[in-house]
Amino acid sequence: MKALVAVKRVVDYNVKVRAKADGSDVDIANVKMSMNPFDEIAVEEAVRLKEAGKVSEIVAVSLGVKGCEETLRTALAMGADRAVHVETDAPLEPLAVAKLLKAVVEREAPQLVIVGKQAIDDDANQTGQMLAALLGWPQGTFASKVEAADGALLVTREIDGGLENVELKLPALVTTDLRLNEPRFIKLPNIMAAKKKPLDKLSVEELGVDIAPRLTVLKVAEPAARKAGVKVANAAELVAKLKNEAKVL
Amino acid sequence: MAILLIAEHDGKTLKSATHHAASAAARVGGELHVLVAGQSVGDVAAAAAKIAGVAKVLVADNAAYAHNLAENVAPLVAELAKDYSHVFAPATTAGKNLLPRVAALLDVMQISDIVAVEAADTFVRPIYAGNVLATVKSADPVKVVTVRTTAFDAAAETGSAAIEAVGAAHDAGLSRFVGAELTVSERPELASAKVIVSGGRALGSSEQFHGVLEPLADKLGAAVGASRAAVDAGYAPNDYQVGQTGKVVAPELYVAVGISGAIQHLAGMKDSKVIVAINKDEEAPIFQVADYGIVGDLFTVVPELVAELSK
Ligand SMILES: Cc1cc2nc3c(=O)[nH]c(=O)nc-3n(C[C@H](O)[C@H](O)[C@H](O)COP(=O)(O)OP(=O)(O)OC[C@H]3O[C@@H](n4cnc5c(N)ncnc54)[C@H](O)[C@@H]3O)c2cc1C
Numbered sequence: 281m282k283a284l285v286a287v288k289r290v291v292d293y294n295v296k297v298r299a300k301a302d303g304s305d306v307d308i309a310n311v312k313m314s315m316n317p318f319d320e321i322a323v324e325e326a327v328r329l330k331e332a333g334k335v336s337e338i339v340a341v342s343l344g345v346k347g348c349e350e351t352l353r354t355a356l357a358m359g360a361d362r363a364v365h366v367e368t369d370a371p372l373e374p375l376a377v378a379k380l381l382k383a384v385v386e387r388e389a390p391q392l393v394i395v396g397k398q399a400i401d402d403d404a405n406q407t408g409q410m411l412a413a414l415l416g417w418p419q420g421t422f423a424s425k426v427e428a429a430d431g432a433l434l435v436t437r438e439i440d441g442g443l444e445n446v447e448l449k450l451p452a453l454v455t456t457d458l459r460l461n462e463p464r465f466i467k468l469p470n471i472m473a474a475k476k477k478p479l480d481k482l483s484v485e486e487l488g489v490d491i492a493p494r495l496t497v498l499k500v501a502e503p504a505a506r507k508a509g510v511k512v513a514n515a516a517e518l519v520a521k522l523k524n525e526a527k528v529l
Numbered sequence: 530m531a532i533l534l535i536a537e538h539d540g541k542t543l544k545s546a547t548h549h550a551a552s553a554a555a556r557v558g559g560e561l562h563v564l565v566a567g568q569s570v571g572d573v574a575a576a577a578a579k580i581a582g583v584a585k586v587l588v589a590d591n592a593a594y595a596h597n598l599a600e601n602v603a604p605l606v607a608e609l610a611k612d613y614s615h616v617f618a619p620a621t622t623a624g625k626n627l628l629p630r631v632a633a634l635l636d637v638m639q640i641s642d643i644v645a646v647e648a649a650d651t652f653v654r655p656i657y658a659g660n661v662l663a664t665v666k667s668a669d670p671v672k673v674v675t676v677r678t679t680a681f682d683a684a685a686e687t688g689s690a691a692i693e694a695v696g697a698a699h700d701a702g703l704s705r706f707v708g709a710e711l712t713v714s715e716r717p718e719l720a721s722a723k724v725i726v727s728g729g730r731a732l733g734s735s736e737q738f739h740g741v742l743e744p745l746a747d748k749l750g751a752a753v754g755a756s757r758a759a760v761d762a763g764y765a766p767n768d769y770q771v772g773q774t775g776k777v778v779a780p781e782l783y784v785a786v787g788i789s790g791a792i793q794h795l796a797g798m799k800d801s802k803v804i805v806a807i808n809k810d811e812e813a814p815i816f817q818v819a820d821y822g823i824v825g826d827l828f829t830v831v832p833e834l835v836a837e838l839s840k
């Protein structure tokens with residue numbers, strides 16, 4: 281079966297993002313950008329399914345600014361076969377992303393779509409579920425294990441109380457959790473080879489999707505910082521402080 | 530204007546996440562209804578009827594809803610939502626699984642994980658692992674919202690709402706519940722615990738994780754949590770993970786043992802009332818948020834702490 285994975289270009293997880301002084305937005309000028317970590321896991325899972333003979337072709341899709349090409353090249357270096365870039369400078373909310381991805385899915389007709397459970401910039405945790413709804417597909421969210429069976433997908437999901445197993449009819453959508461796999465280290469020859477793999481461009485207009493935002497960001501601010509505490513010498517002093525000062529014991 | 534709140538339950542008991550989300554909904558104002566979807570959920574509905582401020586409990590009792598499959602429950606909620614200005618759910622894994630699917634069916638943008646209600650259409654939510662808070666205003670006809678439960682007190686149980694059966698069955702036939710492996714523990718749940726003892730990579734093994742932390746948790750009547758590194762290494766189950774992409778907690782007392790304090794971990798616990806850190810590296814970032822820190826080897830400090838608490 282054919283698999284499609286969505287990869288988002290986000291501020292690297294090591295960067296501590298700050299609000300702009302005027303509170304209009306976050307300040308991400310000149311910060312390091314990377315593939316959303318959950319999307320690396322998505323690509324890795326697709327590649328493993330391909331290596332296991334369950335997936336025939338992997339198409340990586342990214343939506344957004346020109347820089348997404350770099351993210352797509354990373355996906356190609358990890359083992360995706362082709363890339364599709366829906367290029368736009370417009371800000372995209374998860375609903376718009378889901379609608380654009382739906383349009384791409386309709387063109388590509390994959391049996392499996394894998395996306396991250398959450399983009400670590402907007403922390404929305406929505407796109408996969410929305411896409412599944414728009415397609416009328418089943419969803420295996422927060423997956424820590426995926427097995428391809430006959431016409432179905434067995435997904436183990438990380439839920440609040442532990443794990444849950446569900447069986448999904450194909451075509452199906454999966455969102456990745458941290459324990460699904462450990463993404464591979466990309467070797468130099470694969471980076472070179474990725475440069476030769478096809479990367480097609482699509483526009484929002486071609487896909488005919490209304491991406492007008494539904495939310496307006498009125499303000500962005502940093503939360504009040506905790507005030508620095510004290511170091512105590514030993515367990516006895518700690519217990520005394522917790523009892524007499526903090527009064528939590 | 531009326532608000533529909535999706536109840537969080539396991540088929541038998543109503544979860545307190547519902548009570549927290551109810552008090553967030555109360556900030557919006559308007560009549561509050563709770564939807565209990567499941568199979569044989571009479572007890573859950575009765576418990577939901579007691580939540581203060583709830584005017585009506587809607588019960589969709591059907592085998593199709595037994596395991597909370599989003600493919601089946603989302604169309605039900607979307608259908609009911611036509612009569613509401615807001616749909617709320619706690620930002621638990623169940624709420625996060627279901628609500629975006631509802632939002633897409635309604636063609637609206639969900640507002641995830643709110644920590645404050647500014648107006649009926651304006652909410653505050655953390656982004657970038659809680660490094661910043663965004664205030665967002667929705668232009669959609671129905672506001673679909675998930676609630677960070679730690680940001681709102683639990684609503685009291687002083688109500689006595691009417692209970693009403695609703696909804697046709699939607700069995701999408703797309704997915705099937707196969708089974709669950711739930712963590713069984715005598716301890717309080719992480720989400721509602723007053724005290725949490727959390728361990729990191731430094732615990733070194735599953736045996737040490739449990740062997741070192743549990744006596745301390747016993748003394749404190751605490752729930753046990755973990756960093757991602759500890760969960761990834763298999764020292765603790767996945768549902769112990771505290772952080773940006775795990776559980777968000779805000780207990781009275783959070784004890785971080787052998788945890789460095791990466792932003793992704795801080796995102797899940799920095800709203801705790803009192804934070805204690807035990808780490809052998811005095812430069813560890815966890816000390817920047819800790820009210821009390823002990824620089825030392827956890828394998829000596831934790832047993833000493835247990836002994837001290839036994840006095
Ligand atoms: C997409 C993404 C999502 C993430 N989500 C989460 C999340 O939800 N939650 C989360 O926790 N992390 C998350 N992380 C991981 C996070 O970035 C850190 O890697 C992780 O929190 C580190 O765990 P740790 O503190 O246990 O390990 P380390 O960073 O390795 O820290 C171990 C600490 O133990 C101390 N130590 C070692 N030996 C001893 C000893 N004998 N006594 C006392 N102290 C000792 C060390 O000084 C060190 O500070 C995420 C990362 C990514 C990329």
Ligand SMILES: Nc1ncnc2c1ncn2[C@@H]1O[C@H](COP(=O)(O)O)[C@@H](O)[C@H]1O
Nearest residue numbers: 286287343395396398399404405406407
């Ligand atoms: N602009 C985008 N381009 C490609 N994939 C995206 C984009 N936005 C979101 N996604 C996918 O949707 C997942 C969840 O994102 P979110 O709902 O924003 O938390 C991400 O992990 C990606 O797989």
